[in-house]
Amino acid sequence: MIEARFNITKGDFEMAVNVGIPSKGVTALFGPSGSGKTTFLRTVAGLEKHAGCSLSIDGEVWQEGSTFVPPYKRPLGYVFQEPSLFPHLTVRANIEYGRNRSARAGISVDEAIKFLDIGGLLARRPSQLSGGEQQRVAIARALAVDPRILLMDEPLSSLDEELKGDILPYLDRLHEELKIPVIYVSHSADEVARVADSLVLLEKGSVKAEGPLAEVLTRLDLAPAHRDDAEAVIDAVAAGYDEEFGLALLDFSGGRFSVPGPPIETGKPVRLRLAARDVSLTLEKQTDTSILNIFPAIVAGIADSGPYQTTVLLDISGVPVLARVTKRSAATLRLEQGKSVFAQAKSVAVIS
Amino acid sequence: MIFDEASLSAFVITLELAAVTTAVLLLLGTPLAWWLARTNWRFKFIPEAVVAMPLVLPPTVLGFYLLIALGPHGPIGSIFESAGLQSPAFTFTGLVIGSVIYSLPFVVQPLQGAFESVGTRPLEVAATLRASPVDRFFTVAVPLAWPGFLTAAVLGFAHTLGEFGVVLMIGGNIPGSTRVVSIAIYDHVEALEYTQAHWLAGTLLIISFAILAVVYGLNRRFRPVRL
Numbered sequence: 001m002i003e004a005r006f007n008i009t010k011g012d013f014e015m016a017v018n019v020g021i022p023s024k025g026v027t028a029l030f031g032p033s034g035s036g037k038t039t040f041l042r043t044v045a046g047l048e049k050h051a052g053c054s055l056s057i058d059g060e061v062w063q064e065g066s067t068f069v070p071p072y073k074r075p076l077g078y079v080f081q082e083p084s085l086f087p088h089l090t091v092r093a094n095i096e097y098g099r100n101r102s103a104r105a106g107i108s109v110d111e112a113i114k115f116l117d118i119g120g121l122l123a124r125r126p127s128q129l130s131g132g133e134q135q136r137v138a139i140a141r142a143l144a145v146d147p148r149i150l151l152m153d154e155p156l157s158s159l160d161e162e163l164k165g166d167i168l169p170y171l172d173r174l175h176e177e178l179k180i181p182v183i184y185v186s187h188s189a190d191e192v193a194r195v196a197d198s199l200v201l202l203e204k205g206s207v208k209a210e211g212p213l214a215e216v217l218t219r220l221d222l223a224p225a226h227r228d229d230a231e232a233v234i235d236a237v238a239a240g241y242d243e244e245f246g247l248a249l250l251d252f253s254g255g256r257f258s259v260p261g262p263p264i265e266t267g268k269p270v271r272l273r274l275a276a277r278d279v280s281l282t283l284e285k286q287t288d289t290s291i292l293n294i295f296p297a298i299v300a301g302i303a304d305s306g307p308y309q310t311t312v313l314l315d316i317s318g319v320p321v322l323a324r325v326t327k328r329s330a331a332t333l334r335l336e337q338g339k340s341v342f343a344q345a346k347s348v349a350v351i352s
Numbered sequence: 353m354i355f356d357e358a359s360l361s362a363f364v365i366t367l368e369l370a371a372v373t374t375a376v377l378l379l380l381g382t383p384l385a386w387w388l389a390r391t392n393w394r395f396k397f398i399p400e401a402v403v404a405m406p407l408v409l410p411p412t413v414l415g416f417y418l419l420i421a422l423g424p425h426g427p428i429g430s431i432f433e434s435a436g437l438q439s440p441a442f443t444f445t446g447l448v449i450g451s452v453i454y455s456l457p458f459v460v461q462p463l464q465g466a467f468e469s470v471g472t473r474p475l476e477v478a479a480t481l482r483a484s485p486v487d488r489f490f491t492v493a494v495p496l497a498w499p500g501f502l503t504a505a506v507l508g509f510a511h512t513l514g515e516f517g518v519v520l521m522i523g524g525n526i527p528g529s530t531r532v533v534s535i536a537i538y539d540h541v542e543a544l545e546y547t548q549a550h551w552l553a554g555t556l557l558i559i560s561f562a563i564l565a566v567v568y569g570l571n572r573r574f575r576p577v578r579l
Contacts, residue, residue, distance in 0.1 A: 047476050071479040072487075076481035088495045097491075098481030137440050145481060 002149065002181070004309055005289040006043055007052035008036075008205075015205035017041060021060055023149070025197035026182040026246060028213070030140055030224075035202040042153050044183065045078050046071035066074030067136040067250060077180075079152040083134035085126035091137050092122040098145035112144040115177075116170055132163035136170060143178075149189045150174075150182045154168035156191060164191075169197050172351075176269075189224065193217070193233050193273050194351050209248075220303040220313050225322055230276040231309065232321040238264035247292075248350070254316035258292045259350055273349040276311060285335060293345040297321065310335075314343050322348060354455070361505050361554055362536040365553060369532060370512040373380070373451040375460040377508045378501070380452070385463030385504075400573060403460050407451060415521025416451050442524040447532075450518045458507040466500020499571050506567040510560050 002021040008014070015036045021027045029037045042048040044055060046062065046069060054064040060297050062069045077098075085094050092109075113119055115135040126134055135155060142150060155171075156164045168191075174182070175195055186192050192199065192213070199216040201208040201224070208223075209216050214233045217224050224230060236252040241263040248264050250257040250272065257272060265272060267292040285294060300320070301313040310330040321343060325335075333341070355363070364407035388400060406414060422441040423429045428449075429439035470493055478488040494501070516534040523530035526553035527538070533552055 006376070045480060047479065070486055071476075072482050076480065078477075080477065082473075084477045085473060086492065087478070087498075088498075097478070097483075101482035102489070139482065 002044070002057045002183075003055070004040070004044060005051070005054045008038065008039060008043065008050045010039070010050075011041070013205060017202075017207045019200055019207055019210055021103060021181075021183060021200065021210075022198060023181045024179065026195050027198045028192040028196035029183060029185045029200050029202055030192050030196075031187065031202035031208075034204070036203055036205040037187070038153055040124050040202070040302055041153050041183060041185050045076060045151055046074055047078075072101075075102075075145075077136075077145055077146040077147030077154045078151040079093060079139050079142050079150070080156050083126070083131070083166040085129075085134055085140040085141070087126050089125050089126075090122065091117060091118065091126070091129070094126070095141045095144050098141055102145040103212045104148075107142050107143055107146045112140040116140040117141065129161070131159050131167045135159060135163075135167055139167075139174075143174075143180075146223065147180060150180050152182060152184045154185055154187070155184075156188070161289060168194060176296060180243070184323070187199055189227065191228060193272070203340075214320055218313055218322050220301045220311060225276070225311055225313070226305040228277075230305075230322055230324065232276070232319075234272040234276045234319055234321070235280075236256065236270050236272050238268045238270055239264050240266060250350070252319060254297075254319045255295050256349055257345070261350065264350070271351045273351060274321055274345055275347075275349075276324040278346045278348070279314075279321060279323035279348065280313075280321055280344045281312065281323055281325060281329070281333060281335070282344060285342050285346065289344070291344045291346055293348065294345050295345075297341055299337055299339045301337060302330065302335055314341070316343060355551065356548070358527055358531075359533075359536060359548065362531050362533045362552070363409070363555075365444070365528075365530070366513060366532040366534075369451060370509045372448050372559060373455060373510045373512045374459075374505055376448065376452050377455060381456065381459040381463055381504065381508075385460045386465045386493070388460070390419055401542070404457050406455070407457050411454065411517025412521060414451065414454060415518040417444075418518065419522045421510055422449065441522055442526060442528060442530060446522050447519055447530055450522045451512045451515055454515060454518045455508045455511045457510045459504040462500045462503040463497070465527050466497035466503075469500075471495045485530060496578035502570055503567055506563055510563050513556065513560060 005018045013036065027283040030039060031037055031153055039048065043050060043053055049068060055062045061067055089097065095109055095112060113175065116139055118136050118140055121129060121133060121137065129137065140222055158305055159167065184195055196213045198211060199213045200210045201216060201222060209219060216222065218232050219225060234252050236250040236257060238248060239256065241253040242249060242258065246260055248259040248261050250259060250270055295316045297314040297316045299312055300315040303311055305311045305324065308327065310325055310327050312325060312335060314321045316324055321346050323343060376475050380566060388396060390465050391517045417440055420426050421428045422439060424433055424439040429441060432439045474492050475488050476497060484492060514534060519532055520535055525535050533556055537552045
């Protein structure tokens with residue numbers, strides 16, 4: 001557990017947070033710009049030193065009162081917004097820079113190189129690499145010190161959409177294969193839904209919510225559930241494939257999704273994103289419909305999203321899902337907490 | 353033989369003085385420039401102004417104060433005397449002290465600019481890669497500020513070559529000991545020995561041009577790098 005109690009004042013900006021971040025999986029620090037995400041991350045790394053902060057990782061104190069472990073003595077990896085490679089060193093020397101100074105040896109330089117697939121770039125200078133390649137090298141460089149925790153400050157924000165797509169699979173692998181806890185700063189809902197396990201929602205220097213991703217994204221008292229692109233994240237497992245119709249069969253605790261697309265290796269964990277606007281509600285189970293994915297659900301909450309629409313929180317055997325409906329539909333169906341309904345998912349996206 | 357023995361010795365002294373001064377300036381100027389580039393001290397403009405003073409002061413003013421300070425009864429001279437050494441006025445050591453002060457801005461300012469253009473990010477990156485402050489300085493700041501070092505060394509060297517007023521005030525024009533080329537030229541002109549003056553002046557002109565051409569040429573190739 002990473003325990004951070006920060007009280008920071010920088011000019012007009014004030015931050016007062018007290019959070020415990022799990023020391024496994026990816027925790028996204030999510031919020032609009034100016035919410036203090038980067039300040040938080042830099043304070044964790046010790047790049048900013050503020051009085052009135054205390055920080056410990058798995059019981060080991062990094063800052064408390066007059067105790068301040070300088071950044072170079074903290075066993076962490078840091079990926080900055082811009083790749084920030086050393087221009088006077090080759091790619092290999094960049095990666096070895098931290099490795100040669102680290103006392104830990106869980107990951108070798110070669111493993112880091114292989115992990116980010118940059119074996120062909122080692123002799124080059126950073127100026128000879130594309131932006132996406134540079135950021136992959138920067139991630140490898142941070143991994144090669146074998147950090148106890150990896151801090152990533154919007155690592156994709158300096159890249160255009162296409163290059164983001166190049167990096168994301170590596171982040172997925174990081175997530176699946178390495179046991180290193182990650183704090184991932186982002187203001188992109190897309191990235192967060194894709195990489196995070198838990199979420200800390202930051203707004204104007206204070207924590208609005210923290211908890212498992214699926215839960216925080218669907219809480220009706222928080223902003224994410226009311227965005228136009230509000231969505232639920234569901235963890236599922238590939239269970240089979242319908243050859244005849246080209247449907248991947250994906251099981252989750254509330255049932256089975258049939259998703260058109262290529263086969264997925266059976267047993268592989270997948271993450272599904274279900275947008276609130278793609279979920280409709282019926283009182284009776286429809287049989288003569290083109291929609292494949294229909295689940296019985298209980299209405300767990302209702303809240304207005306702006307003047308025209310309503311967002312319904314559904315409980316599908318413990319899995320929270322959102323449905324965006326018009327106010328008229330909510331009235332016609334007499335939706336209220338505890339009511340049994342059927343949730344129809346018009347489309348669902350499979351990631352990782 | 354183009355140069356007589358006296359001219360030759362003036363050249364040797366001049367080059368020696370420039371080399372020693374440059375070495376001392378790099379040793380003292382680097383930490384000073386580093387501090388000036390990195391500090392957030394609100395009164396940092398005061399040391400900056402002091403460093404820049406030799407740019408505007410008449411060399412005779414600087415030389416006059418140095419003469420007093422370095423003389424046997426001056427604050428610096430008396431320290432030398434009490435240590436059983438000769439006071440540095442009218443000695444080569446005195447010339448080095450004077451030249452170091454006189455050429456200080458030519459070394460500190462390019463270094464400070466180079467360190468500032470390196471910025472904080474590469475050093476922060478190095479810190480997250482386990483490099484201690486000293487380690488970061490030598491493995492990141494110095495290599496990235498390398499063009500600044502080159503400029504500083506060459507400007508310090510070239511500026512010391514051309515020094516006249518300070519040297520005249522505190523060096524005393526002693527042949528074989530403190531007589532440098534610029535003063536030898538002055539003496540030749542005073543004595544209407546234009547041929548010798550031409551040779552010395554022309555040689556100094558060519559050396560200075562060659563040095564500056566090299567540094568500007570190198571700086572074109574090694575643009576100060578930024579992350």
